[in-house]
Amino acid sequence: MENNNAPTHAAEPHQKIDPRNFDDILAVVASIKEQVGEETACAELGIICGSGLGPIGDAVEEATILPYGKIPGFPATHVVGHKGNMIFGKLGGKKVVCLQGRFHPYEHNMDLALCTLPVRVMHQLGIKIMIVSNAAGGINTVLRHGDLMLIKDHIFLPALAGFSPLVGCNDPRFGARFVSVHDAYDKQLRQLAIEVGRKSNMTLYEGVYVMSGGPQYESPAEVSLFKTVGADALGMSTCHEVTVARQCGIKVLGFSLITNIANLDCDASVEVSHEEVLDIAEQAGQRASLFVSDIIKELNI
């Protein structure tokens, strides 16, 4: 999709931004360019680090860091493990913009347009490919703590109940009103990830990610429901970002880092906690981040 919308004015730091307003997005982009410089701000690859892939942000070379607090319209991130920085620089020879921290719908009253503002901003910064990651509970019994699952498709549960970032009037400059997500997770990018995984002895599962609204973890009966409908791992993010990326033509590669095993038995005393999620994410995140960096080196953008 062509991206030739030249921003006219920069938003003021505390200006109110409407994430559904295309001109407001351009004003946010102009503010970012004003702060870090036009050349630095332009990127070909966007990365959203979920819990676990934060080390990727730390590996960015020639990094320029812009805290979310300085970006008009960006709310604060409240979830531990999400630093709240937009990082510009180079990774694997590519110009990247990396989001160390995401906006979860449960933090922002299910305002999915607000939570996907960074994706629309990254699109205007020029990205063609987006890599997304999340921490997730494993449903498929082959999955173990610390495993990496390549996302091949998703079940965007909130959207099925009307909570989609695309709800509301649509400015055609964002993309089509009706968006096809049959190929949300790009097949060629998935094949590349599998090849790189083979070369680096990284066990990589391919599966379906289901997003629930959160922030409560799922009951055993809910896990059982998700298993029945074909989900392999479950979490509380990602699908809204991927949906908006597809609307504006960005190709997506997605990973779930399995931080816990979702419990199907209400008589078993298995308690999941965000501390456990962060603990496993920290243990496995470094290796997962190195693997994703290896994929980036091989990307043809």
Ligand SMILES: O=P(O)(O)O[C@@H]1C[C@H](O)[C@@H](CO)O1
């Ligand atoms: O941003 P992600 O999806 O990695 O964060 C996961 C989902 C919840 O926000 C939280 C639960 O522990 O971690």
